[in-house]
Amino acid sequence: MSTLFAFLQELTRLEVGFRDLADIALVAVVFYLLLTAVKGTRAVSMLWGIFILTGSYLAAQALDLITLAAVLREMLFYLPFVIIVLFQSEIRRILAALGRTPLLRWTSVLSPRQVLINDIVLACETLVSHRYGALIVVERDEGLRTFVETGIPIDARLSYDLLVNLFTPGTPLHDGAAVVQGNRIAAAGCFLPLSVRADLSTAYGSRHRAALGISEETDAVAVVVSEERGALTVAEGGRLHTDLDRRELRDLLLDLLLLGRSRGTR
Numbered sequence: 013m014s015t016l017f018a019f020l021q022e023l024t025r026l027e028v029g030f031r032d033l034a035d036i037a038l039v040a041v042v043f044y045l046l047l048t049a050v051k052g053t054r055a056v057s058m059l060w061g062i063f064i065l066t067g068s069y070l071a072a073q074a075l076d077l078i079t080l081a082a083v084l085r086e087m088l089f090y091l092p093f094v095i096i097v098l099f100q101s102e103i104r105r106i107l108a109a110l111g112r113t114p115l116l117r118w119t120s121v122l123s124p125r126q127v128l129i130n131d132i133v134l135a136c137e138t139l140v141s142h143r144y145g146a147l148i149v150v151e152r153d154e155g156l157r158t159f160v161e162t163g164i165p166i167d168a169r170l171s172y173d174l175l176v177n178l179f180t181p182g183t184p185l186h187d188g189a190a191v192v193q194g195n196r197i198a199a200a201g202c203f204l205p206l207s208v209r210a211d212l213s214t215a216y217g218s219r220h221r222a223a224l225g226i227s228e229e230t231d232a233v234a235v236v237v238s239e240e241r242g243a244l245t246v247a248e249g250g251r252l253h254t255d256l257d258r259r260e261l262r263d264l265l266l267d268l269l270l271l272g273r274s275r276g277t278r
Contacts, residue, residue, distance in 0.1 A: 065084065065088065068080075068084055125195070130262070132148060132265065135176050145237055146178075148192065154230040160198045163189070166199055174197060179237070188200060204234075227247040246268075
């Protein structure tokens with residue numbers, strides 16, 4: 013009790029200034045951003061595993077379990093390398109988020125973005141009516157140059173007619189993805205990384221896995237038109253928004269591409 017009393021007395025003597033409060037607030041913000049970045053991803057379960065491993069090492073030391081502590085200490089030595097390998101997608105997403113300037117989203121001209129969204133929605137409606145499959149990827153803050161280089165350069169202003177023609181069956185670029193940068197289609201027939209999520213329903217084909225994969229790797233928004241089901245799906249942030257109608261698709265794209273907001277899984 014006397015030790016606790018002495019500790020409390022020592023705390024009352026500490027002088028806490030503005031710099032200390034700012035330091036604590038910045039650390040809290042950093043941890044909040046880190047937790048927000050991994051929330052809802054496979055990184056959460058991995059973090060629990062890391063906490064359990066660290067807790068086991070501390071318990072082994074406290075209980076003087078020499079052999080177990082030595083084994084766990086060696087495992088913890090390689091932990092930073094394991095974190096880099098396992099969390100590479102999350103680390104890339106965090107670093108990309110730090111490099112963004114939200115002010116640019118509000119200073120940009122809005123009307124061309126609205127025209128782009130209207131053209132995409134109208135083209136998707138036509139493609140759905142004909143049961144033509146399509147995959148349209150719209151770049152946001154993170155560049156998609158790596159994926160653009162896998163396809164055929166187009167560099168043409170996005171329009172309803174161009175999108176419908178690109179995804180008409182029998183055309184050379186029908187099976188790939190069209191990547192949109194700004195208000196232009198940069199390339200078509202592009203190859204995208206496929207998601208390896210085991211919980212994705214088998215009802216979704218390679219287009220949906222590609223859309224989900226690009227949304228896991230970058231902050232891009234991917235629109236999928238299913239030729240089998242004639243359904244509209246949007247992938248963003250590692251999430252799928254499925255079975256959308258024309259109005260829902262337009263509202264979602266306005267939220268994601270114009271307002272910069274994200275939504276939960278439908």
